[in-house]
Amino acid sequence: MDQNMNFRISEKIFSNYLSFLIGSFSLLAILACKENKDRGQEDISAELSEESKANRKWPEPSSTMEGIAIYENFEDLEPVFHLENDTTYVINFWATWCKPCIKELPYFEAVDSIYSDKKLKVVLVSLDFPKQIEDKLVPFVREKKLNSKVLVLLDGKYNNWIDKVSEDWSGAIPATYIYKGEQTKLIGTSFENLAQIEKEIKEFL
Helix, strand or coil, X not given: CHHHHHHHHHHHHHHHHHHHHHHHHHHHHHHHHHHHHHHHHHHHHHHHHHHHHHCCCCCCCCEEECCXXXXXXXXXXXXXXXXXXXXXXXXXXXXXXXXXXHHHHHHHHHHHHHCCCCCEEEEEEECCCCCHHXXXXXXXXXXXXXXXXXXXXXXXXXXXXXXXXXXXXXXXXCEEEEEECCEEEEECXXXXXXXXXXXXXXXXX
C-alpha cells in the first residue's frame, strides 16, 4: 500500500518535472523564433531602404511647357540635389534676364557634349519669373537649341531654400552646384571660359 503510494507520488513528481521541461523548451523556442523574426524584419527594412535609395527617381514637375519641366515649390525639386548614384550632377542656376548667366551657358552646353560618354548630367535651373516662362524662356531655349536639361523653379521665397542647396550660396546668380554622392561644391561666381568649368568638374570624375 505504502509502496503504491510512493510510486504514485514519484510518478506525479516526474510528470510535473516533465511538464516543466516541456514548458521551458517551448518558451525558449518562442523567444528564439521572435528574435529571428525581429532580425528578419530588420534585414527586410534595410533592404527596402537600400532599394528605395536605388530606385529614387527624378521628381515629377508641377507642369511642363514645350518639354520644359516647371516646379512650383523648391520642396518638389529638392530630390534632384540628393540623388544617390555615381553620376556627377552639374546644376546651374540662371535666368534669361541675367547677362552673366547667358554668357556662360555655351560652356555648360559644351560640357554636356564633351562629357556625354561620362556619368555626368548638366541641369539648367531657370529662375525666370512666372510671366516670363512662355514669352521669354521657352523662345530662348528653342532659339538656342539647348541640349542640357532645362527646368524652371518658380519658388520666389529664396531665403527659405537657398541654404538647402548650399550654406555657401548667397542666392546670387549665376551659381553652380556640383555634386556626386556626398561630395559637393558650390561655385557662386560666373565662369569666364570652358576650362574653368572643366577644372571644377574633374574633381568629381
